[in-house]
Amino acid sequence: MKKYFANIWGTITTLKTGMGITWRHMINIKKDNVTLQYPEERWPRPERDIGFEHEDYNVIRSRLHVDIDDCIGCLKCERACPVDCIKIDTIKAPTRGEDIPDIGHTGVTENGTNKALVVSRFTIDMSECCYCNLCVYPCPEECIYMVGGPNSPKHPIDYEFSEFNRKDLIYEFSKPLTSEQKSELMNPKPDAEA
Amino acid sequence: MTVDALMNWFAKLGDFPELAFILAVLICAVPVFLFIALYALVAIYGELKISSFMQDKVGPMGQGVGLHAGKWGLLQPVADALKLILKEDIIPTSADKKLFILAPFIVFIGAFIAFAALPFNQNLIIADMNIGIFYILAVSSLGVIGLIMAGWSSNNKWSLYGAMRSAAQIVSYEIPAALSIIAVIMLTGTLSMQGIIQHQSGFVWGILPNWIIFQNPFTFVAFFIFFISGLAECNRTPFDIPEAESELVAGAFTEYSGMRYAFFFLSEYANMFIVSGIAVTAFLGGWQSPIPGIFTSPAWGLWWFMSKAMFLIFVMIWFRWTFPRLRVDQLMNVCWKGFTPIAMVNIFGVGIWHLMLG
Secondary structure (H helix, E strand, O other): OHHHHHHHHHHHHHHHHHHHHHHHHHHOHHHHOOOOOOOOOOOOOOOOOOOOOOHHHOOOOOEEEEOHHHOOOOOHHHHHOOOOOEEEEEEEOOOOOOOEHHHOEOOEOOOOOEOOEEEEEEEEEOOOOOOOOOOOOOOOOOOEEEEOOOOOOOOOOOOOOOOOOHHHHEEEOOOOOOHHHHHHHHOOOHHHHO | OHHHHHHHHHHHHOOOHHHHHHHHHHHHHHHHHHHHHHHHHHHHHHHHHHHHHHOOOOOOOOOOOOOOOOHHHOOHHHHHHHHHHHOOOOOOOOOOHHHHHHHHHHHHHHHHHHHHHOOOOOOOOOOOOOOHHHHHHHHHOOHHHHHHHHHHHOOOHHHHHHHHHHHHHHHHHHHHHHHHHHHHHHHHOOOOHHHHHHHOOOEEOOOEEOOHHHHOHHHHHHHHHHHHHHHHHOOOOOOOOOOOHHHHOOHHHOOOOHHHHHHHHHHHHHHHHHHHHHHHHHHOOOOOOOOOOOOOOHHHHHHHHHHHHHHHHHHHHHHHOOOOOOOHHHHHHHHHHHHHHHHHHHHHHHHHHHHHHO
């Protein structure tokens, strides 16, 4: 009989303890919360210094970038790409090696090459890219390269590549051209040629 | 009360008593159904949020771009309900089709008709029967027939196990629940829900409101016995062995999907409200204000009843996210060796206390 009441008393007190624990967690949710509302809140990013200088450690494969002013439209990277995520369209420039300020086209690259082509489209679909780095080696102007690694001075680290829309993962590097500008480049007027 | 008022009103319009009765009942039934649906949305939202808070999470939150669940995830239960309504209604080939289709509605009717005798305030009660509390206790166990139908007709081992456990549990826990209600009836001398509440007006012990839970130590114990037995009757954790998702998938509801599953879900939440409603009426003064004499208008009555009932539902949710599930033998031990003898002693205790001190 004594054990029976001791059991009941034990039940009541232990249940009270358990309920106290959940109650404390519930009212302290502001403090104890472990969930991050991801797109709005993020974990703090670790320091960029990993003990290497960027030059010593620039093979980190984070994200492709193209300096479009240096691109001569040779399509070597497009051919090298094993997953065909690079798409390049080119139009013959009216005069070789001359700037076209209307569309932001520069005639001469940093290496001194005169450009014969206007790159009208240069897109990299980062959802397809396999980060193999194979497009970087053939580039004669060294204008396509991986960026965003630790210590990279030029570009911010983007380790997520997360977008709300899948189309936003197609990175457009060429200068935007309207269809009139394109047709003007493709069919140069006779007096402009003269 | 509401049904009577409507029937009197119809009687003034013309002499058609049978039609007037059917119309009055239907007019009362629609708002009750809407109330259950609305309350279920609120309760599901509360359950999601409270369970998350107790586990140091934030629960459904609507942040970010695109389709989301609104501010603080307020639209989450609406989305859940829409999903359940739009889902495919699957009937297994080997199921007993007629019973399978009928079962969720019988379970729901068991919960639904009990609302007829719940007093929401001084005037708002669909039918103030002179056997109100007996009626609720009787019809709320109708659901067990539906559960057994669901379990048997599904032709599935999980379903049958769940239904059998559910039947055993509900039938067992009816006894301590009814015995502790008897203690209340001995004090009030009436079975009518409004009569029980009217008995609880004024003060007791000088400062406390004259609720039955405060009237003597035995009714204080009876309240907890009734509340926990009620918890077991609506198959809530820690007495959720009929559902026991970690062992029986979903118990009797395993084979159900879409709309029919939604009805089981709805009746589970409706049962929670009924248990809270009886506990509030029988022990916590119903629509009586906690400070007797002030805030006594019918609007305040509705507020007091709803806030007390919702508090008890919060306690149920609190229990669910705190306690582990009982084993079958433990469950029966608690009922037959714990609650039933104590409830019996309570009846004598209340009687003796009432004779000596009342």
